[in-house]
Amino acid sequence: MTMKRQQEGQSRLSALVKALSLQNMAIVYVFIILCIVLALSSDAFLRPRNIINIIRQASVVGVLAIGMTFLLSTAQFDLAVGAQAGFTGVVILLLIPVIGFIPALLASLGIAVLIGLITGAIITKIGVNSLVTTLGTLSIIKGLLLVLTDGRILRGATPELRWFGSGEILSIPFPVIAFLGLGILGEFVLNYTRYGRYLLAIGGNREASKLAGLRVDEIIISAFVLSSICAAIGGIILLGRIYSASPLGGVGTEFIAITAAVLGGTSIFGGEGSVWKTVVAVLLLQVLGNGFNLLNIGANYQELIQGFIMIGAVALYTYQRRRQ
């Protein structure tokens, strides 16, 4: 009995060692090191104002990345979420004069659900892969953006909208609350609930999950819907921050979202996912940009460095997995 307990203790210790290993936590360690370096080289970095700012700036991409983490966990992804965020803004601005503020918000979320349902259904029921399907939906949504805006920037946001960009609860801006709140909720759902287990199982082995009695198609579709709703929430925050909707708004952020999810250790082959590490990765990318500004390197280098970090991190994960 005591031996068993000892073994259990040992396995718990080894589980902890494994959880904190470089392989599992690389992104977190890099983030911490980067923060220390920036804190040492610039007084401004650790000021609460600056920290809040960083999180706020990261919030739109962050919310998208959280949705993407859910999708990647099932071994799917969606290239249209960035455009969809911009599309949400346009829809709201066009609808407010017609049906009013709250109905316009609800309608935009309803449209997001619909887009998720359709995308998911094409992928699961017809069997087109997610790269091709979402390249298609990306093009459609971008096209709709141009048609609906006639290529111009739409203004006419109501003051209520601004609250989603800069409103505060207990002096914390709404985007920060939405981003971190969804992060905590997402981490809980993905790794501590039945639904999350289903997502990860399907990503790990779709056929086995089906035979084990999971409703695979429906669950995958639901992940697309969730990701789509996240895109809409991101779009609402974006609209609240920049107060206008441009035909190109949001386009391109899907790549940062995918980058962040992958950096956070979510496998593009599914089966593994961590929302909190996605949040860390989003912040890492944002801090990088912020650091460049503080150190006067210029933000132009951000994408360049981002690319190297992405490949470096994935190479590390892959290498360590292969060694196992």
Place this chain on the structure above:
Amino acid sequence: MSRSILEMRRITKTFPGVVALDRVDLDIAPGEVHAVVGENGAGKSTLMKILSGVYERDAGSIFLNGQPADISAPADAIRQGIGIVYQDLPLVPALTVLANIYLGREETTRLGRIDRASHLTRYERLCDSFGIYIPPDSRIRDLSVAERQLVEILKVLDRDAQVIVMDEPTATLDQKAKQALFQTVRQLQAAGKSFIFITHFIDEIFEIADRVTILKDGCRVDTLEIDQTSPQAVVAMMIGHSPRDMFPEKARAASGAPILQLREIGVGARIRDFSMTLHQGEILGLTGLVGSGCSDIGNLIIGNLAYDRGSVLLDGEPTRISSPYEAIKRGICLLPSDRKGSGLLLDFELAKNVSLSSIKKISPRQVIQFKRERRIAADFIEKLRIVTPSARQRTRNLSGGNQQKVVLARMLLTDARILILDEPTQGIDVRAKEEIFLLMRQLADQGKAILFISSEFKEIAGVADRGIVLRNGAVTAALERDDISEARLVAAATTL
């Protein structure tokens, strides 16, 4: 005896916490078929991975033709005349036979075009010299498993392999294809090629091998001339105790009420007029050669394959089950034949694999009760004697037999009344087989209805209460309690 073509001496390999091989010797004579047998985890695969350069050995040496050989990468092994025919046949399905054989080693004309004519001449010369022929322009995906295997053999022969390692070559072959393969092996043997046969089928060794090396727990037990030993003796050395009868006693009483009936089911041309009745408390065997349609029956019962004719009755009520989800809800569960492809989540820990079909039961509210999940897994580890360091072990790291027990545990946890086991003993060792058969009988005695699908006639004869034989999608025999025997099953499956 003539000089060895290959000698592995005192090969040792350790993995963290395990000695996988402990000073193992193996020597292969020219033109010899040498079988290597052992339970799962005995070290067969590790030994072959060292020979093929996939793993590096910790200690020991390898000699080829008496010369020390340096094998530290797969390319070294190929260059030095060691050819491996893998169980999962790594060929490109969309390419032709010719393209696969010369893949990565294409000869080109001066303009850089692939020199088809030269490949073809070479291929035909190769085929002629070994008496094997597969049309060079067939695409791999259109070939049978047996034909693909020959392509693999041709591939290693083209690279001038002297020693050909075959890993479970007969596992997916039916009787006829197996005999054809053995014929080919004998031809090649006559041409001076040596074979290392890794297998679980002890009977086959006595058909094809000259000598057999028995491994157990990473050590070599013995190497014997085949005509100086017997299957019983080999099995005894493998499992370390004298083999009892492998099969549990069959049910004495007649089985209970009919629970699942299939009536004149048809699926295109694949399944024709299939009828069966499964009773409570019985093990019904369903057998046939590979490709006879047995797996289709399992899949259509659980709604994973649509049927277009006939009807299914559950407890006497006409029923249409259209997905595995529904099947499990109604108490029907399938153990798929492809354990790794469609049974397990290899990167999930054991406990999560066990709970997969029953998460709702373990965690009635959305939040997962991890402790309960692991406790349930621990119960099954004990009950089914799964060998694992803990319930949190990744299933990828378990041996085949233990992996199969994990999938079984998942089924049992669902409390299904009808269990469909499709090739439950494929690729697992003798002792695990014995345990699984015993478990099946205990479950039947508890009142479960079991449909046991297998292409191992001996296992069906030994375990099932009644047997149905399929051939090309049609029933050729339905054997009752007293009629069931291996000979009858084989006859019904292979002859018209």
